[in-house]
Amino acid sequence: MEPPKFIVIGGGVAGLIAAQTLEAAGHAPVLLEAADAVGGRLRTDEVDGFRLDRGFQVLLTQYPEVKRYLDLRALGVEKFRPGAHVHTRQQHFRFADPLREPAQLFRSALSPVGTLQDKIRLAQLGFKVMRLTPEECFTGFDEQSTIDYLWEYGFSEQIVERFFRPFFGGIFVEQKLLTPAAMFRFILKMFAQGDAVLPAEGIEAIPKQLAGKLARTEIRLGTRVRALTDDTVTLDDGSTLEARAVIVACAPDALFPQLAGTVRAWRSTTNLYYYSTRRLKENRLINLVADPTSTINTFCVLDEVAPTYKQQGQGGSLISVSLKACPDTDSIAQVEQDLLRHSRLPNDALRLLKRYDIEHALPELDAVSYSYQATQSRLIDRVFLAGDQQLNGSLDAAMRSGRLAAEGALRT
Numbered sequence: 001m002e003p004p005k006f007i008v009i010g011g012g013v014a015g016l017i018a019a020q021t022l023e024a025a026g027h028a029p030v031l032l033e034a035a036d037a038v039g040g041r042l043r044t045d046e047v048d049g050f051r052l053d054r055g056f057q058v059l060l061t062q063y064p065e066v067k068r069y070l071d072l073r074a075l076g077v078e079k080f081r082p083g084a085h086v087h088t089r090q091q092h093f094r095f096a097d098p099l100r101e102p103a104q105l106f107r108s109a110l111s112p113v114g115t116l117q118d119k120i121r122l123a124q125l126g127f128k129v130m131r132l133t134p135e136e137c138f139t140g141f142d143e144q145s146t147i148d149y150l151w152e153y154g155f156s157e158q159i160v161e162r163f164f165r166p167f168f169g170g171i172f173v174e175q176k177l178l179t180p181a182a183m184f185r186f187i188l189k190m191f192a193q194g195d196a197v198l199p200a201e202g203i204e205a206i207p208k209q210l211a212g213k214l215a216r217t218e219i220r221l222g223t224r225v226r227a228l229t230d231d232t233v234t235l236d237d238g239s240t241l242e243a244r245a246v247i248v249a250c251a252p253d254a255l256f257p258q259l260a261g262t263v264r265a266w267r268s269t270t271n272l273y274y275y276s277t278r279r280l281k282e283n284r285l286i287n288l289v290a291d292p293t294s295t296i297n298t299f300c301v302l303d304e305v306a307p308t309y310k311q312q313g314q315g316g317s318l319i320s321v322s323l324k325a326c327p328d329t330d331s332i333a334q335v336e337q338d339l340l341r342h343s344r345l346p347n348d349a350l351r352l353l354k355r356y357d358i359e360h361a362l363p364e365l366d367a368v369s370y371s372y373q374a375t376q377s378r379l380i381d382r383v384f385l386a387g388d389q390q391l392n393g394s395l396d397a398a399m400r401s402g403r404l405a406a407e408g409a410l411r412t
């Protein structure tokens, strides 16, 4: 048999888009994936009739690469409502997003999330980023941290602690908001102009849809790559493969020791799923916990947003809880106490369905960028790099990096 011209290592969204780009150019790549399914960080389990994503995440419909590659209608996406419920130590209130729901302007102005000045500044900032291109959101803002940007913009401590820290801390998977302001501006733009959604069949439906479009790619699951030289891929079983070009669509430092340190560290998170026998009504809003004594950062009632996350006819609610830090097993009881307090559910309402400790959620990068020339994805002669760590920690970046790596490889 003729050796494949192109090999893709890793079947996350970056690898799947790389394969799709190679197919579009008339090739039949081989995709090697260590796990038992494609998807990487986008996986969903079925537990007791519930769909549980491995870590709470949302799909932003405004991401440029999502618009390019995903069929949102076929995914049957269901929308979160813009805005949030905020829980402080003493108060529970709703913060409506006046940019997305102008009818809620009055409610928004009165909300104790921040001062009136804060809300005016937030609206101004929203309009500002809407006028910028995604590239412009990044340009010149990759060194300043999000928190410094917010202080410099004049936001008060009240809105930082009650809104920005829990909301963006959840998205960046870090509470200090040290993520570059470039990312903050880009994500704010995505929220201002599009929706946060969940696919009806869980987050894994995204890679499944992408894999379903591959007609000529040979996907080899359960196939871990152990080593890679310029044109030879060595698998865990010792066998080797050669190719015209190889796209590494996974964290490359394990294969190339000289790349150690590209990803400074990985941000981890803990996500717990609870079934509540009592129905919890949150109007499809995310709940932000702005209470420093709580273990919880955000929680939401998933089946309100996407009813297909629980079996038809099943009563009660499916609650996803994201924590501020990874707790030890003993403090799980504290999480439950905190959830009961914030949700005001009765004591016996909750049953823990599953806990996910995700060690590698997002890469911590020295620099973030929106894009680069396809040729810049070349590592050495025939090896090209893809994966969110190449640009910034997001689904959008992962998809773009896969396309650019394939375009670079096609020039070999």
Ligand SMILES: Cc1cc2nc3c(=O)[nH]c(=O)nc-3n(C[C@H](O)[C@H](O)[C@H](O)COP(=O)(O)OP(=O)(O)OC[C@H]3O[C@@H](n4cnc5c(N)ncnc54)[C@H](O)[C@@H]3O)c2cc1C
Pocket: 009, 010, 011, 012, 013, 014, 015, 032, 033, 034, 035, 038, 039, 040, 041, 042, 054, 055, 056, 057, 058, 059, 171, 223, 224, 225, 226, 249, 250, 251, 269, 358, 360, 361, 362, 386, 387, 388, 389, 393, 394, 395, 396, 398
């Ligand atoms: C809890 C959580 C929340 C998130 N929230 C959001 C969000 O709200 N919005 C957003 O935009 N992004 C979010 N992300 C990030 C987003 O999921 C990732 O940016 C994206 O999925 C990364 O895709 P990837 O293809 O670059 O990498 P991965 O998905 O990590 O894929 C890499 C693949 O390579 C395989 N692999 C690794 N080593 C080998 C080897 N040696 N041989 C063969 N195969 C190998 C792995 O098994 C994996 O399938 C979140 C991530 C997590 C975990």
